[in-house]
Amino acid sequence: MTRSLRIAVVYPDLLGTYGDGGNGLVLARRAEWRGHEVALLQAVSDRPLPEADIYCLGGGEDGPQVRAARTLIDDGTLARRAAEGAVVLAVCAGFQIVGRTFPGAAGDPHDGVGLLGVETVKPTGPRAVGEVLVEVDPAAFGPLPPLTGFENHGGVTALLEGTAALGRVVVGVGNGAGDGSEGAVQGHVVGTYLHGPVLARNPALADQLLSWALGDVTLDCLDDEASESLREERLATVGGKRRRRRRA
Amino acid sequence: MRPQLASATTRVVNATSRRLGRGQGTVAGGRAGLRLDPRLLEHLSAGRQVALVTGTNGKTTTTRLLTVGLGASGDDVVSNETGSNMPPGHVAALAGSRARRAVLETDEVYLPRVLTATGASVVLLLNLSRDQLDRTNEVRMIAGSWRAALAAAPHTHVVANADDPLVVWGAGVARDVHWVGAGLRWQHDAVGCPSCEGRIEFTAARWSCAGCGFARPEPEATLVIAADGTARGEWADGRSAAVRLALPGRFNRSNALMAAVAAEASGVDALRALAAMEGVEEVAGRFTVRSFGDVQARLMLAKNPAGWGELLDLVAGSKAPLVVSINARIADGADPSWLWDVPYERLTERAVVATGDRYRDLSVRLHYGGVTHTTEPDPVRAVTSAAGGSDDVVDVIGNYTAFYDLLGAP
Numbered sequence: 153m154t155r156s157l158r159i160a161v162v163y164p165d166l167l168g169t170y171g172d173g174g175n176g177l178v179l180a181r182r183a184e185w186r187g188h189e190v191a192l193l194q195a196v197s198d199r200p201l202p203e204a205d206i207y208c209l210g211g212g213e214d215g216p217q218v219r220a221a222r223t224l225i226d227d228g229t230l231a232r233r234a235a236e237g238a239v240v241l242a243v244c245a246g247f248q249i250v251g252r253t254f255p256g257a258a259g260d261p262h263d264g265v266g267l268l269g270v271e272t273v274k275p276t277g278p279r280a281v282g283e284v285l286v287e288v289d290p291a292a293f294g295p296l297p298p299l300t301g302f303e304n305h306g307g308v309t310a311l312l313e314g315t316a317a318l319g320r321v322v323v324g325v326g327n328g329a330g331d332g333s334e335g336a337v338q339g340h341v342v343g344t345y346l347h348g349p350v351l352a353r354n355p356a357l358a359d360q361l362l363s364w365a366l367g368d369v370t371l372d373c374l375d376d377e378a379s380e381s382l383r384e385e386r387l388a389t390v391g392g393k394r395r396r397r398r399r400a
Numbered sequence: 401m402r403p404q405l406a407s408a409t410t411r412v413v414n415a416t417s418r419r420l421g422r423g424q425g426t427v428a429g430g431r432a433g434l435r436l437d438p439r440l441l442e443h444l445s446a447g448r449q450v451a452l453v454t455g456t457n458g459k460t461t462t463t464r465l466l467t468v469g470l471g472a473s474g475d476d477v478v479s480n481e482t483g484s485n486m487p488p489g490h491v492a493a494l495a496g497s498r499a500r501r502a503v504l505e506t507d508e509v510y511l512p513r514v515l516t517a518t519g520a521s522v523v524l525l526l527n528l529s530r531d532q533l534d535r536t537n538e539v540r541m542i543a544g545s546w547r548a549a550l551a552a553a554p555h556t557h558v559v560a561n562a563d564d565p566l567v568v569w570g571a572g573v574a575r576d577v578h579w580v581g582a583g584l585r586w587q588h589d590a591v592g593c594p595s596c597e598g599r600i601e602f603t604a605a606r607w608s609c610a611g612c613g614f615a616r617p618e619p620e621a622t623l624v625i626a627a628d629g630t631a632r633g634e635w636a637d638g639r640s641a642a643v644r645l646a647l648p649g650r651f652n653r654s655n656a657l658m659a660a661v662a663a664e665a666s667g668v669d670a671l672r673a674l675a676a677m678e679g680v681e682e683v684a685g686r687f688t689v690r691s692f693g694d695v696q697a698r699l700m701l702a703k704n705p706a707g708w709g710e711l712l713d714l715v716a717g718s719k720a721p722l723v724v725s726i727n728a729r730i731a732d733g734a735d736p737s738w739l740w741d742v743p744y745e746r747l748t749e750r751a752v753v754a755t756g757d758r759y760r761d762l763s764v765r766l767h768y769g770g771v772t773h774t775t776e777p778d779p780v781r782a783v784t785s786a787a788g789g790s791d792d793v794v795d796v797i798g799n800y801t802a803f804y805d806l807l808g809a810p
Contacts, residue, residue: 165591165599169530169538174740174768181768197591198599213538216592219599281534282734302735304534347737352764378767382760 155366156189160204162230162246163197163212166220170304172210172243174349178358179206186372201229205365206239209246211304211347214257221249224265234267239365240341243350244305247335247343248272255307267341269315272307275328279306284324284346285390286334292316293337296360300353300386301346309345311336318344323390340364353386355379406437407444410495430488433495441487444494445502445518451666452514454506455526455567456539457707458655459485461647462526463505464683466659469673470501470666479503483684486510487517501666508542509535512549515556523550524559524662526582526655528566529589530741531704532733539566539589546570557665559658562619565607569594569614580661581605581622582654585713586706588741621670623657625650633657633674641671646681651710685807692780692809695787697723697794701803703732705741708797715795716746721786722795725756725779725802732800739765747771755782756802780809 161168161176173194180192193202197220201207207230212220224230230250234240240250248254251270253261259274286299299319309327311317317327318335326334326345335344342361344350351358359371410433417428433440451470453463460483467479478497480489485505494502506514508528515523525546528539543566550558551573560571562579566589571577584590590607593600598611608615621635623643631643631653643653656677663673682688689698700715702708715722728736736758744766752773754762759775766773776782779802786794798806 165588168588168741170533170735171737171740174737174765177740177768213540213592215540215594215597219592219597302534302737304735347735349737349740352740352768378760378763382764385760 154187154189156191157183157206157365158191158193158202158204159183159206159208160193160195160202162195162201162207162209163220163223164194164210165196166216167210167212167246169213170211170244170347172208172246172347172349175208175210175241175243175351175358178349178351178355179208179362182355182358182374183362185374188366197223201227203229203233204238206241206361207233209240209242209250211244211246213245217245217249217254218256218262220245221254221262221264224249225263231265231267234339234341237340239361240267241351241361242268242341242343243347244303244345247345248307248309250341250343251309251336252312268336268338268343269312270309270336270343271312272309275306275308279304280325280328280345282324283386283390284326284334285322285387286319286324286326286346287322288319289317293318294360296356297354298322298387299334299344299346299350299357300383300390301344301348301350303345304347305345309336318342352379353382402437403440403443406433406440407495409433409436410440410491414492414496427484427488427492429495430484430490430492433491434488439517440491441494441514441517442519444491448494448500448502449666450502450504450518450520451522451524451662452504452506452511452518452520453524453526453662454508454511455561456508456529456531456704457710458526458651459505461652461683461686462524462655462659463503464680465656465677466524466662467503468676468680469659469663470503470668472663472672472676473501473668475499475501477501477503480505481684487514490514490518509545512545515549515553520553520556522557522559522662522665524658525561525567525571526658527561527564527584527706528570529586529704529706530738533738534734540594543567543570543594547572550574559662559665561658562617563607565590565600565614566594568617577617578661578665579617579619580658581619582658583623583650585651586709588705621657621661623654625653633660633670635670639671641674643674644678646678647683648687649710649714685803688807689793690807692783695784695794697783697796697806699803699807700795700797701800702797703799705738708742711797712743712746715797718795719750720792720795721751721753721788721790722747722797723753723755723779723782723786724762725782725796725798725806726754726759726762727757727799727802727805728761729757729801732802736761744769744771751786751788753782753786755779756798779806
């Protein structure tokens, strides 16, 4: 049965720095290719946030990040739709602002939207920049192939009691809180530091989000030759890094 | 004694490296010289009138245009023409010349320290947008570092693009700023106000922040494009001149006008400088047509979404085959996620070949953009296969190292 799906890219004018708008495009195309009708909405920050089945938040700079969080809290739609079961994918700065608190440019704490039980602070060390390989926790998320992506953030994110990580970092930094975790999952809300965009590099994660949004349906296979070729190359590249690190 | 020795070492190492065929001989010598004398850039700048050109896009071309424009004075002008835009490249260029005037292309992150070392009399700020984010992190941090550096340089004349809010923030507290209405096609990095975190609203000809009143300054010269595509520079004092260039693209007209205003800030009449720029036909290989076997190809460089936006304007109307080559080496930035910020959907009418080290990332992007394409890992084979036996000149767009790989390919 085909359905119509509304996918909102949240505040591309504030959270559009690292190509994460591609996540919305990947979800939209993968739903359309399976015969569903899709409205892909670019939800700019000076309008009320539209009603949608899936919300995608991306990375952004410190100043615009603070503004995005404040605007989302005042608007109220994202928190309400998440409580109603809408799917939320939040990346990098977006991940930080759907948590409880996050740091502004000067390190001062700001309120997040509170969809995920995580708290982010400024790191004492350098920014985390580079390729990442993550093994997804099957207990928290269900079985998924390893996630590949690129992180670029200056934040340390701690999981609060009762919040599950998206997975365990094999290569890279991830949440950076010393527990080897990457991202967070609570209900249909997923947070991660992975760019790439993450859904372009990990179509199985995209399909998991689509399946939630469509009511836990099983999805037909698609022609993922280009993505599979990219995944093989990226996994081989970070696999090489892992071996080099072990030797060092 | 130390500066002379360091300077001589720079020249010798460069000459040797050129003789050995190890590149263009601009970085190795500069590094050697700076090791002997860490203040070599300061010493080599003494007694010269130095102009620095920086920004995300258009640095190399604008440096060339300003060099030619200043040359209209009859003086010799030295410049780091090969695009080595950090101190080793600056030192290498200056050590090889006694010219009193210097124009130095400067990496946007290095501007503060190069300004301090050279005591530049003119700084030209073109634009700021996302590029190599794994290295530069945040565009706003760069604007902030410019602002602090220029506040501490009261004798420097600044020429800045009034249409780019981040540039205006960067130039904002300098003592003498010559604003140019040079245009800004890519506005996506400037919506958040750098002053108060409010929202910047763009209208056709201006911008302002509703929150704090931060707004577009009144320019002393403005680029005006007529309906037929011809460009003019119009000055607030009533002067007006056609901006005619052999180089293509709106962005190059904008670069030329900024260079003309910078020439004037360096004591050379702007209109004379502008006229001299008309003769520049190619800059460091950009827009060069070269052959690969029997196939002719036009080589273009676009290394970030803002640059791609300008080039898509230029190539979208053509039906010629198009090769896109993407690398993610150090000079390109290690993360090609920015491919998703480029509206490649505009290429659906063209036959596209994806190539370069990261052709797989590009292929996934084109797949989701509905752009029919083939892949060929080898860039030269990609160009020859794209021609498909026809006589068409193949359009080739590469990001930084991908472009130079093809320019230098045998």
